[in-house]
Amino acid sequence: MASVSRALNGGRGVTAETSERIREAAARLRYMPHAAARMLITRRTNTVGALLPDLYGEFFSELIRGIDLAARARGLHLLVSSSHDGAEDAAAALRSMQGRVDGLLIMSAHLDTAFLHANLPASVPAVLLNSGVKSASYAVLNIDNYGGAYAMVRHLLEAGRADVTFIAGPAGNFDAQQRELGYRAAMAKYAPHAPLDVVAGDFNEESGYLAGQQLVARKQRPSAVFAANDMMAVGCLYAFKDAGVDVPREIALAGFDDIPIARYVTPPLSTVRVRIVDLGRSALEQLAAMLEEPRQDAASIHTLDCEIVTRETCGAARQPTTTTGKVFDSGRRPSDTGGKS
Amino acid sequence: MASVSRALNGGRGVTAETSERIREAAARLRYMPHAAARMLITRRTNTVGALLPDLYGEFFSELIRGIDLAARARGLHLLVSSSHDGAEDAAAALRSMQGRVDGLLIMSAHLDTAFLHANLPASVPAVLLNSGVKSASYAVLNIDNYGGAYAMVRHLLEAGRADVTFIAGPAGNFDAQQRELGYRAAMAKYAPHAPLDVVAGDFNEESGYLAGQQLVARKQRPSAVFAANDMMAVGCLYAFKDAGVDVPREIALAGFDDIPIARYVTPPLSTVRVRIVDLGRSALEQLAAMLEEPRQDAASIHTLDCEIVTRETCGAARQPTTTTGKVFDSGRRPSDTGGKS
DNA sequence: GGCGGCAACGTAAACGTTTTCATGGCGACA
DNA sequence: TGTCGCCATGAAAACGTTTACGTTGCCGCC
Numbered sequence: 001m002a003s004v005s006r007a008l009n010g011g012r013g014v015t016a017e018t019s020e021r022i023r024e025a026a027a028r029l030r031y032m033p034h035a036a037a038r039m040l041i042t043r044r045t046n047t048v049g050a051l052l053p054d055l056y057g058e059f060f061s062e063l064i065r066g067i068d069l070a071a072r073a074r075g076l077h078l079l080v081s082s083s084h085d086g087a088e089d090a091a092a093a094l095r096s097m098q099g100r101v102d103g104l105l106i107m108s109a110h111l112d113t114a115f116l117h118a119n120l121p122a123s124v125p126a127v128l129l130n131s132g133v134k135s136a137s138y139a140v141l142n143i144d145n146y147g148g149a150y151a152m153v154r155h156l157l158e159a160g161r162a163d164v165t166f167i168a169g170p171a172g173n174f175d176a177q178q179r180e181l182g183y184r185a186a187m188a189k190y191a192p193h194a195p196l197d198v199v200a201g202d203f204n205e206e207s208g209y210l211a212g213q214q215l216v217a218r219k220q221r222p223s224a225v226f227a228a229n230d231m232m233a234v235g236c237l238y239a240f241k242d243a244g245v246d247v248p249r250e251i252a253l254a255g256f257d258d259i260p261i262a263r264y265v266t267p268p269l270s271t272v273r274v275r276i277v278d279l280g281r282s283a284l285e286q287l288a289a290m291l292e293e294p295r296q297d298a299a300s301i302h303t304l305d306c307e308i309v310t311r312e313t314c315g316a317a318r319q320p321t322t323t324t325g326k327v328f329d330s331g332r333r334p335s336d337t338g339g340k341s
Numbered sequence: 342m343a344s345v346s347r348a349l350n351g352g353r354g355v356t357a358e359t360s361e362r363i364r365e366a367a368a369r370l371r372y373m374p375h376a377a378a379r380m381l382i383t384r385r386t387n388t389v390g391a392l393l394p395d396l397y398g399e400f401f402s403e404l405i406r407g408i409d410l411a412a413r414a415r416g417l418h419l420l421v422s423s424s425h426d427g428a429e430d431a432a433a434a435l436r437s438m439q440g441r442v443d444g445l446l447i448m449s450a451h452l453d454t455a456f457l458h459a460n461l462p463a464s465v466p467a468v469l470l471n472s473g474v475k476s477a478s479y480a481v482l483n484i485d486n487y488g489g490a491y492a493m494v495r496h497l498l499e500a501g502r503a504d505v506t507f508i509a510g511p512a513g514n515f516d517a518q519q520r521e522l523g524y525r526a527a528m529a530k531y532a533p534h535a536p537l538d539v540v541a542g543d544f545n546e547e548s549g550y551l552a553g554q555q556l557v558a559r560k561q562r563p564s565a566v567f568a569a570n571d572m573m574a575v576g577c578l579y580a581f582k583d584a585g586v587d588v589p590r591e592i593a594l595a596g597f598d599d600i601p602i603a604r605y606v607t608p609p610l611s612t613v614r615v616r617i618v619d620l621g622r623s624a625l626e627q628l629a630a631m632l633e634e635p636r637q638d639a640a641s642i643h644t645l646d647c648e649i650v651t652r653e654t655c656g657a658a659r660q661p662t663t664t665t666g667k668v669f670d671s672g673r674r675p676s677d678t679g680g681k682s
Numbered sequence: 683g684g685c686g687g688c689a690a691c692g693t694a695a696a697c698g699t700t701t702t703c704a705t706g707g708c709g710a711c712a
Numbered sequence: 713t714g715t716c717g718c719c720a721t722g723a724a725a726a727c728g729t730t731t732a733c734g735t736t737g738c739c740g741c742c
Contacts, residue, residue, distance in 0.1 A: 003721060005700055015720065035440040036386070037698035039377035040727050047420075047441075057601070061402035068423050069503070077441065079388075082409050082423050093413075099376040100388075102419065121371075234605065260398070264575065265606045333504075344691055346730055354690065378728035381697050 008033065046289055047077040049101035049227060051093055052107050054083040058259050059276055066280025067105060074288050076102075084108065088117060088129060094119045103287045105129060109173065123214045125290040127283045132174040139290065141283050145175050145256075148272040148306030149182025152254050153226055154190050154306055158239025161224035161252055163194040165212045167201040167236065169228040176203070179228045179256060201232045208232030215251075223251060224314075230255035230262050230271055237313065238264055248315030258309055267312035274306050349374065386563025388418040392434055395424040399600050400617055406447060415629050417443075419536055422618050427450065428456060435460045444628045446470060450514065467632040468624045473515040479632065482624045486516050486597075489613040489647030490523030490603055493595050493625045495531050495569055496649055500656060502565035504535040504547040508552045508577065510569040517544070520569045520597060538563060542573045549573030553580025556592075564592060564666035567653075571596035571612055573602050578606055578654065589656030599650055608653035615647050 006014045007022040014022075025031075039045050050067055052060065064080065071078045079101055084090040087110035098106065098121070109131035116135065120126060128140045158163050166183045169176025180198065187196055199214060201207040208227055212235065215222060227233035227272060233255030240247050247253050247267060255262060258273035343356075347355045348363040380386050391408055395403065405421065412419045420442055425431040428451035438445065439462070448470035457476065461467060469481045479679075497505050507524045510517025521539065528537055542548040542554060551567055553576065556563060568574035574596030581588050588594050588608060596603060599614035623645060 001722070006721095009700085013720065018720080032436070032439045034381070036377045036380035037727090038700075040375070040381050040729085041700045043727080045377070055402075056406075057399060057402060061396075061398060061405075064402075064421070065397075068421065072422070072424070077437070078421055080405070080409065080419055081413070083406060083413070095373070096418070099572065176697050181683080189488060232715095247685075261602055261605050264602050264606050311605045342692070343694095343731075347691090348732085356690065359690080375728050378697090379730075381699085382729080382730045383696080 007184075009264050017122050033116050043249075045077075045100060045102050046075065047079050047099040047101045048103050048105060048284065048291075049079045049081065051084075051090065051097070051107045051108060052080065053090075054080040054085055055107075059257070062276035062279040063107075063163075066277035066282075067284045068280075069277070070281040070284035070288070071303060074284075076288065084110075086110070091115070091119045098124075105283050105287060125287060125294065127287045127290070129279065129283055131173055131317070132177075134301070136299045138299065139286055141275050141279065141286060142178075142301065142303050143279060144303045145178035146182040146185070147303075148256065148274070148308070149179040149226070149228075150186040151182075151306070152272050152308050153183050153186035155310070156224045156226065156252055157162075157186070157190045157313060159252070161315075163191065163222055164224045164226050165197040165199060165215060165222040167208060167225065167227040167232050168198050170202045171201070178229050184227060205231045205235035208235025208237075208297060209239045210235075212236035215244070216240065216243040216245055221251060225251060225253050225306075227253070227255045228249060230257045230259045230269060230290075233271070234261060234265055235270055237269065244246065248313050252315045253313040262309075263311070270311045270314035271309050272306045273309045275304065279304055313337070317322065342595035358562060371587065378654050386418075387416065387441050388420050388442045389444050389446060389625065389632075390422065390438040391446045392425075392431065392438070392449060393423040394431075395426055395499075396448075399682045400598070403617035404621040406569060407444055407618035407623075408625045411622040411629070417625075417629065427451070432456070439465075441539065444632050446624050446628060448472070460492070462639075463536075466628060466635070468628045468631070470620065470624055471516055472515075473518070475642070477640045479640065480627055481640065482535065482620065482627060483644050483645050484615050484620060485518075485644045486519035486525070487523040488644075489615070489649070490520040490567070490569075491527040492523075492647075493597070493649050494524050494527035495568065496651070497565045497593055497595060497655060498531045500593070504532065504538065504563055505565045505567050506538040506540060506556060506563040508549060508568040508573050509539050510567065510573075511543045511545045514544070517569050518622070524567060543571060543650075544568060544570050546572045546576035549576025550580045551576075553577035554584070557581065558585040562586075566592060566594050567571075568594070568596045571598045571600045571610060574610055574612070575602060575606055578610065589654050593656045594654040603650075604652070610655055611652045611655035612650050613647045614650045616619075616645065 002023050002024070003014055003018060005339065006012065007019040008026065048071060050064070052063070060082070068078055069317050079097060081093040081097065085092055088106050090110050094104075101124070103125040104120070105127050111128065111131045111133055113135050115134050116133070116138065122137060126138050130142055133140065133141055153164055164183070164187065166180060168180055184196060187194060199211045201211055208231065212225075215225065218240065225236060227236055233253055237247060237253055240251060240253070245251055253269065255269050255271040258271045262269040262271050282302070286302070344359060345367075346357055347353060348360040349367065356360075361545040369534045389412060391405070393404070399425070401649050409419055420438060422434040422438065425434055431449050431451050435445075442465070444466040445461070446468050452469065452472045452474055453473050454476050457474070457479065463478060463615070467478050471483055472481055474481065494505055505524070505528065507521060509521055523647055526539060528535060540552045542552055549572065552568075554572065556566065559581065566577060568577055574594055578594055580589060581592060581594070586592055594610065596610050603610040603612045623643070
C-alpha cells in the first residue's frame with residue numbers, strides 16, 4: 001500500500017494519525033521492508049563497497065574502522081572485499097560488486113587508468129586511496145607520504161646527523177615512491193653536499209634486517225637511517241642490535257607508519273604517524289558527498305597530513321635516558337585520538 | 342528473456358549454440374544482471390553479514406581476513422558492521438542487516454539469548470563467535486580459552502615455578518572467564534597446595550602495568566604471572582622492568598593471544614597463540630554449510646585449539662641467551678601459516 | 683504417414699517495494 | 713449554496729530478474 005511506504009519513509013502527504021497507526025501496526029507485525037525490492041525500484045543500495053588489497057595488520061583494521069564508523073553515521077552499509085593478490089582477482093571482485101553498491105572505495109596495487117576503465121563503469125562513483133592515478137574521472141585521497149618523509153629527513157638532519165641513508169620500499173609501490181621522493185627532496189635542501197644513499201627493501205621486516213646488516217658491514221657507516229616503513233625499520237634495528245651498534249648514539253633510525261609495534265621495541269622507534277582511521281573516514285565522506293551530488297565531476301586529489309613522532313631511535317627524544325620509561329598518557333594508540341578528531 | 346537467464350546461470354534446457362550466442366552478446370553489451378532484481382525473486386542475497394564489536398588491532402583484521410578469504414572461495418559477499426559499543430547499537434545494526442544477508446556471523450559482548458531472540462528472526466542462520474550462549478537455535482564457535490590457559494599454567498608450573506598469579510580480564514567477558522577457569526583448573530591439578538592468586542585487570546595495557554606494580558610491591562612476590570591477554574602482559578612486563586625485576590629469572594611471565602607485539606618486546610613474550618584467521622574461516626564455512634543445508638538444526642558448539650608459544654619471558658625458551666637473536670624462519674606471523682593450513 | 687513425446691524456446695506471472703496518477707472528500711471562497 | 717482546489721488515500725505501473733507453463737517443431741516409432 002502506498003500510504004505505508006509514505007508513512008515509513010518520507011511521511012509527506014500522510015496524516016499524522018494515519019502515519020501513527022501504520023507505524024504501530026508495522027511494529028506489532030515486526031514488519032521489515034524487503035531490501036531487495038526497495039533497491040530494485042529505487043536504484044539505490046545504500047551500500048558502499050570497499051575494495052582492498054591483501055592487507056595485513058593494523059593498517060587494515062584501522063582503515064576499515066574509519067570507513068565503517070563514517071558509513072554507519074551516514075546510514076550506509078559496507079561491503080568489503082579484501083585479499084586480492086593479482087590484478088585479475090581484483091578485477092573479478094570489482095565486477096562482482098556491480099549493482100550491489102552505490103559507490104566504491106578502492107585501494108589496490110594494480111590500479112592504473114586502463115585497469116579502471118576496463119572494469120569500472122563510469123556510472124559508479126569511486127574514491128581511490130593511496131593511488132598514483134591522475135584520472136579526470138575519479139577522486140583520489142592520498143597520505144602525505146612525500147611531506148612526512150621530507151619532515152622526518154629534515155628532522156634527522158637538523159638533529160645533527162650528517163647524512164641519512166634511505167631503505168626503499170617495493171619498486172612499484174606508490175607510497176614507497178612518494179616517500180623516496182620526500183627523502184631526496186629533503187636531502188637536496190638540507191644536506192646538499194651529503195651523498196644520496198638508497199638501499200633496497202620491500203616493506204618486510206627481513207629486508208630491513210638485511211639492509212641493516214649491509215650498512216654495518218660498510219667501512220663508512222651512515223649516521224642515520226630512514227626506512228620507508230616501520231617493519232623495515234624494526235628489522236634494521238634488530239640488525240643493529242645484533243651487530244652491537246648503539247641506537248641512536250652511533251646511528252639514528254626512523255620509520256614510517258607508526259604501527260603499534262614501534263612503541264614497544266627497544267629503544268622505541270621514531271616514526272611518521274599516519275592517521276589511518278581518518279583516512280578511511282575521509283574517503284567514505286568524500287564518496288558519500290559524491291553520491292549526494294552526482295553532478296559535480298568528482299575529479300580531485302586530496303592529501304592527508306602526517307606527523308612525525310620522535311621517540312628514542314632518532315636521538316632527539318625529550319627523555320634521553322636509555323631506560324624505557326612507560327608513560328601512558330603519551331602512549332595511547334593513534335587510533336584513539338584519531339577516532340575523536 | 343527466459344533463455345538468457347538459463348544460458349547465463351544453469352545452462353539447462355538450452356542449446357550449446359544458443360547459449361554461446363547469448364553469452365557472446367552479453368559480453369559485447371557488457372550486460373550485468375541486476376543484483377537486486379535477482380535477490381528479489383530468488384530470495385537469496387549471496388551475502389553474509391559480519392557483526393563485530395568495536396575491535397581494535399590485529400585480531401580484527403585477521404578475523405575479517407579469514408572470513409573474507411572463505412567467503413570469496415564460496416562466492417559469497419561480505420557485509421561488515423563493526424564498532425558497536427552498546428547493545429542498542431548492535432541491535433540496530435542487526436536489524437538493519439535484515440534481508441540484505443542470507444546469514445550472520447556474530448561476535449558481540451552484548452550477546453545473550455534474550456538479545457538474540459529479540460533482534461534476530463529465527464529464519465536467518467547465524468554463527469556466534471566467542472560466545473557463552475548455549476541456545477538450541479544457534480551454532481557457536483569458540484576459541485579454546487580454557488584449554489590454552491590450562492596448558493600455559495601447567496607449562497609454567499612444570500618449568501619449576503612454585504606459584505602462578507593470574508591477571509584477570511573484564512568481569513563480563515566470556516573469553517576472560519574461560520581463561521580464568523583454565524587457570525584455576527590447572528592450579529588445582531598441578532599445584533594443589535599453592536594459593537590461587539587473581540588480581541584485577543581489564544585487558545588494557547595500563548591495567549597490566551598497575552597489576553605489575555602491585556605485585557612487585559608485595560613482600561612475597563610471585564614466581565610467575567599469567568595475564569589473561571598479551572596487552573596486560575606487556576604492561577606488566579614494563580612494570581617489572583621499571584622496578585628492576587629480572588624477567589624471567591625472578592618472575593616468569595606469559596600472556597594470551599600472540600599479538601604481533603609479543604615478539605618484539607624485550608624479552609619476547611611467551612603466550613598462547615590463537616589462529617584467528619582459522620577462526621574466521623571456520624565460522625564462515627560453518628555458516629555456508631548451514632545455508633546449503635537448512636534442514637539440520639544447526640545447534641552446535643565447536644572449539645578451536647590454541648597452542649602455547651614459549652619465548653623468553655617464561656624462562657623455558659630453547660635459546661636461553663639474554664640477547665634478542667632474530668631468527669626469521671621462526672618469526673613468521675601466525676597468520677602466514679594459518680593462511681595456508 | 684500420422685501421432686506421440688520430448689526438448690528448446692518464448693510468454694507471462696511473480697517477487698515487494700516506490701511512485702505516479704486518479705479519485706474522492708472536505709474546506710474555503712465567491 | 714455551489715464550485716474550485718487541495719490534500720489524503722488507494723489503485724496500478726514499474727523496476728529486472730527467475731521460473732512455471734505453454735507452444736512449437738522435430739524426431740522416432742508404430
